[in-house]
Amino acid sequence: MRTNIELSDQLVAEARKYSKAKSKRALVEEALSAFLAMKAEERRLWTYKDRLNGLLVKTMAVRLRSDTREILRQDRDSR
Numbered sequence: 001m002r003t004n005i006e007l008s009d010q011l012v013a014e015a016r017k018y019s020k021a022k023s024k025r026a027l028v029e030e031a032l033s034a035f036l037a038m039k040a041e042e043r044r045l046w047t048y049k050d051r052l053n054g055l056l057v058k059t060m061a062v063r064l065r066s067d068t069r070e071i072l073r074q075d076r077d078s079r
Contacts, residue, residue: 005028007024007028012024012027015027015031051075054075055071055072055075058071058075059071
């Protein structure tokens with residue numbers, strides 16, 4: 001996709017210190033790729049936290065007579 005954007009010279013200069021990109025285009029593409037990877041990791045962590053909280057709610061309501069590992073296996077296998 002072709003587009004024209006105005007970039008802060010100061011930000012570009014700072015970013016070039018940390019990048020091996022040889023052009024502004026490559027620098028912007030690297031930044032977008034890093035942004036997407038960061039957001040994917042955030043989503044993965046939030047999904048994990050939601051599942052963990054769901055298990056916490058389940059285990060608070062139940063007196064554990066069985067092994068907690070078995071409860072975790074059942075939750076994993078239900079997906």
